[in-house]
Amino acid sequence: MKKFLNTADTFLPDALAGLAAAHPELRVDTDNGTVVRSEGTQDGRVAVVSGGGSGHEPLHAGFVGAGMLDAACPGEIFTSPVPDQMLSAATAVDSGAGVLFVVKNYTGDVLNFEMAADLASDADIEVQTVLVDDDVAVQDSTFTAGRRGTGATLFVEKIAGAAAARGDDLASVAGLGRRVNAASRSFAVALTACTTPSAGRPGFDLPADEIEVGVGIHGEPGRRREKLKPARELVAEVMEIILADHDSLGSGDDTIVLVNGLGGTPLSELYLVYGEVASHLAERGIRIARKLVGNYVTSLDMAGCSITVCRVEEPFLQLWDAPVNTPALRWGA
Structure with missing residues (x-):
């Protein structure tokens, strides 16, 4: 394993210290395990909080900022944050209008955010939750009961964050987030496994001429393994799965x-890959109104990609286009 690190045990706090140094507009609290917007939440506005295991950067901490998340809770690599982190984040950003939790459907995340919501309720903080489960590769996986939460998390955080920023109430923001999730489908393919700092070796064996079709972002198994094929054929296969669902x-x-x-x-x-996706959708008369290409929901150093398609409903585009200013996503601000 070759990685930039000091020790495997200090990898996360060292990375968070670097995030704080690079982005003084964020308040990084390594004691409580939270990343919060330095300017705080405007009184009477809904706050949006997300989080999960680290290793998927820029998700989630890279999306903390104006027009998106108010706070994120980074857990250890591929490990859920604990309820105390989530409660600390909710307490830090609540301004009296309630807090929306955006939760990827992984068992640890779901259970811990549920516990945090109960603790927040005891502290008179109203919480609603959007569960993201957009991955159509498998119904159940190593980490989940039901579909995994992947690329649509970004869509939910952006659109819900914009709705909160314009002053929508908690029920409306949560409802929009659930609609975005329901309108989204994702599928991922891995060319190589990823290597966690603590393990020091790839998470699974994948022969040089094979790919994992439907892989999870923690390296969970997909639908099957098959021989590497031309990108056009592979994208067509993935898009047919997404569109069929x-x-x-x-x-x-x-x-x-x-x-x-x-x-x-x-x-x-x-x-x-995007070019092949665009061609595939165009052949079916489906328009791409907005797009992103790049590293947004990663799996450490895994080679591969995921494709997420969200069917646009009113007012998704208006909220998507609203100003956003975060370390990893910014426009119009």
């Missing part, structure tokens, strides 16, 4: 598309 999406619809690198894939390859 997305029965409400058809000709004439608008979409938001994310072609997301898993951490170890060159941007040139991601653009190549």
Whole structure:
């Protein structure tokens, strides 16, 4: 293993210290395990909080800022944060209008955010939760009961964050987040395994001429392994799976598309994949209204990518286009 680190045990706090140094607009509390907007939450505005195991950067801490998240709770690598972190984040950002938890569907995250919501209620903080479960690769996995939460997490955080910023109430912000999740489908393919600092070796064995189709962002198994094939064929296979599950999406619809690198894939390859996705959707009369290409929901150094397609509903585009200013996502501000 070759990684930039001091020790495996201090990898996360060292990384968070670097985040704090690079982004003074964030308040990084390593004692409580939270990353919070330094300017705080405007009185009477809903706050949006998310979190999960580290290793998926820039998710979640990289999306803390104006127009998106008010706070994030980073757990250890591929490990859920604990309820005390989530309660600390909720307490730090609540301004009296309640807090929305955006939770990826992984068992530890779900249980711990539920416990944190109960603790917040005891402290007179109203909490609602959006559960993200957009991955259509498998129904149940090593880390989950039900579908995994992946690329659509970014869509939910952006659109819900914009709704909170314009002053929507908690029920409305939560409802929008759930609609975005329901309108989104994702699927990922791995070319290599990732290596966690603590393990020091790849998380699974993958022969040089094989790929994992439907991999999870922690390296969980997918649907199957198959031989590497040309990108055009592979993207067509993935898109057919996504569209087959997305029965409400058809000709004439608008979409938001994310072609997301898993951490170890060159941007040139991601653009190549996006080109194939765009062609595939165009052949079916489906328009891409907005798109992102790059590393947003990663898996450390895994080579591979995920594709997320969200069917646009009113007012998704208006909220997507609203100003955002975070370390990893910014426009219009």
